[in-house]
Amino acid sequence: MEPYDDENDSLSDMDEEDDVEDINDYHYGGYHKVEIGEVFNKKYIVKTKLGWGHFSTVWLVEFQNNGKVEQGALKVVRSAQKYTETARDEIEILKTISNNDPLKKCYCLHLIDSFQHRGLNGIHMCIVTEVGGSNLLSLIKLYHYHGIPLEITKEISRQVLVALNYLHNKCSLIHTDLKPENVLLNFVIDHNHIKRRNQVPPANNIKVMLADFGNANWIEKRFTNDIQTRQYRCPEVMLGLHWGCPADVWSHACMIFELLTGDFLFAPKQTTHYSKVEDHFAQFIELLGPIPRNMIDNSPYKRKYFTNDYGLKKIPNNQLSYWPLDMVLRDKYKFSEHDSKQISSLLLPMLDYNELTRASAAQCLTHSWFN
Numbered sequence: 001m002e003p004y005d006d007e008n009d010s011l012s013d014m015d016e017e018d019d020v021e022d023i024n025d026y027h028y029g030g031y032h033k034v035e036i037g038e039v040f041n042k043k044y045i046v047k048t049k050l051g052w053g054h055f056s057t058v059w060l061v062e063f064q065n066n067g068k069v070e071q072g073a074l075k076v077v078r079s080a081q082k083y084t085e086t087a088r089d090e091i092e093i094l095k096t097i098s099n100n101d102p103l104k105k106c107y108c109l110h111l112i113d114s115f116q117h118r119g120l121n122g123i124h125m126c127i128v129t130e131v132g133g134s135n136l137l138s139l140i141k142l143y144h145y146h147g148i149p150l151e152i153t154k155e156i157s158r159q160v161l162v163a164l165n166y167l168h169n170k171c172s173l174i175h176t177d178l179k180p181e182n183v184l185l186n187f188v189i190d191h192n193h194i195k196r197r198n199q200v201p202p203a204n205n206i207k208v209m210l211a212d213f214g215n216a217n218w219i220e221k222r223f224t225n226d227i228q229t230r231q232y233r234c235p236e237v238m239l240g241l242h243w244g245c246p247a248d249v250w251s252h253a254c255m256i257f258e259l260l261t262g263d264f265l266f267a268p269k270q271t272t273h274y275s276k277v278e279d280h281f282a283q284f285i286e287l288l289g290p291i292p293r294n295m296i297d298n299s300p301y302k303r304k305y306f307t308n309d310y311g312l313k314k315i316p317n318n319q320l321s322y323w324p325l326d327m328v329l330r331d332k333y334k335f336s337e338h339d340s341k342q343i344s345s346l347l348l349p350m351l352d353y354n355e356l357t358r359a360s361a362a363q364c365l366t367h368s369w370f371n
Helices: 081-099 136-142 150-170 191-197 246-261 276-288 293-298 325-332 337-350 361-365
Strands: 044-052 056-065 068-077 111-119 122-129 183-185 208-210
Touching (some): 068 081, 068 111, 136 246, 150 208, 150 361, 246 361, 276 325, 337 361
Antiparallel strands (some): 044 056, 056 068, 068 122, 111 122
8 A cells, every 4th residue: 555645635426626526527427417306216316415425415304204394415426337336335334333333322324225216317316314404614714714612522522532433443443534523413503593693502502413324334345545634643654554444543533533623633744855754754753752662663655754863864863853742732823721731631642653552432432521
């Protein structure tokens, strides 16, 4: 496996930047031209478009269930064989998640239905799931990237840990792309109310749904080693080493920091002197100390990025600025001494370089910060 090139920052299917998909992708093997009011599987009536991505378009649908009108999110996958196979894998993953959590207590998006739909551009796999609300990135933006209140962040973070613990231990799954865009909130945010009154829904009114399992992998069966959006990517993946459930825990630590501060914990940039990968390693070292030598020794990229004495080839040690996490929280983000130390005591075990000793989701849930 080669390290990610500098173009490949995100894995998510849903596109956050562009409003519409490329019209040229509506061809045989491509997207199905969905119409408002179109009926799928003799049941699901298309109401409006929710989003799109490289693999599919997603639509809000209504359907009858025991005499009641309910809503779902319909993903209509491109009809080429490679997308069909990926969709079948995702359906199996969603079935496992839903079947093991019939009471919906584990904060994961559930499958409602799956079927095939024949259209002018081929046969399309269709996946209907529950409808989530806005995602955590929307909440971060709502607070102008200045951080979400502490109690709200605690509850969101706790629920995501419950979801990860469920995925890892009950479903034998690794999400592999945990980030704010893939965590949905099921309450409606009143933007004017929050801006005017500086109030938020109480923490006990918040429920999250972990979503977007299109990149998930089974613990015992990997579809790919190209996992994790760059800012949430763990060192073992970057070094080309074994990875597993602890990769999700690393990503969640990055996400908790982002919820608290509005900033990425790691935001690598490319310059004329070094790549994003090298800057990412440098940021790890500045925050967490040297990368363990045994990890570097076992990496197929040792000679590409590291010197014989385990420094970075293109970013010398004298150019690094060391800044421990508790001091970053206190000095840059103005958290109290107590909060800085408590947050750090939660996050640092989640950011252990060694996946074997990194805190598990279950261990994190016992931390005093959540009490």
